């Protein structure tokens with residue numbers, strides 16, 4: 293089902309699509325190919341933060357629910373080289389380029405096709421957009437699964453270029469104003485250090501005996517206020533966890549009072565972000581979104597990987613397809 297969700301800054305109509313099955317109701321919009329709502333029908337809880345109209349999305353700059361690209365997270369100094377040529381993306385976050393540049397995929401109006409259990413969004417990012425080489429044809433498919441949502445992203449280009457997608461949903465599984473009382477388990481025992489500007493470094497260390505250890509269940513906020521340089525740099529958790537293995541695999545589980553959410557993906561890892569910079573938006577149906585009211589589990593390549601040759605490279609080669617999947621699945625464990 294499709295309905296109007298307002299107008300973008302060029303005056304074009306933005307549409308909201310509703311898909312549902314027995315257990316899930318999912319709302320997505322073509323502005324930013326964004327996940328607007330993810331309702332667990334058994335409890336009636338909407339698991340993601342969002343807004344009631346596109347105009348409210350356009351007022352914020354925290355990427356709520358959006359598709360991110362061409363490159364998720366930061367590129368150092370907005371500079372990278374590919375095939376011996378140096379490229380520059382706009383610096384929009386301290387000294388670095390974050391989440392695709394000044395106007396990333398999150399602010400674009402995508403072309404949408406609705407089917408019974410999916411919506412396919414397409415966007416063409418032209419050669420040179422935000423400094424990136426090559427025309428990049430992007431497809432993002434949101435599909436209902438029996439117990440959750442699958443997000444498949446695909447990039448194809450006429451030149452070698454970067455494509456490092458993620459979905460930037462902010463989860464609060466209790467519809468509360470504080471997600472720090474959620475349980476979290478991460479299927480990894482290492483994380484990457486960041487610098488003072490939040491740039492992920494090519495330095496992967498053990499989580500053992502640090503606040504970053506979620507190998508066993510722990511409340512998200514249990515150690516978040518510890519005196520720790522990495523937590524100070526991020527104003528909380530804002531760090532990449534590489535997850536061993538390949539293919540679709542469980543990466544993290546987040547547990548609210550009634551709902552448990554498993555994030556699975558075939559990306560190399562994910563970014564744990566505890567919404568440290570949410571300024572207190574007024575969201576859907578009058579809900580408030582203060583700092584730390586949500587947890588983001590952003591499956592992705594290692595941030596700045598293009599500048600770290602030993603890491604898996606987020607490069608789509610000319611004429612090839614780079615495809616990844618992210619799944620958010622729910623259960624009701626006690």
Ligand code: BGC
Nearest residue numbers: 354355365490530563565569
């Ligand atoms: C980044 C944060 C940033 C947030 C919203 C996250 O992916 O790592 O540093 O504040 O997105 O932009």
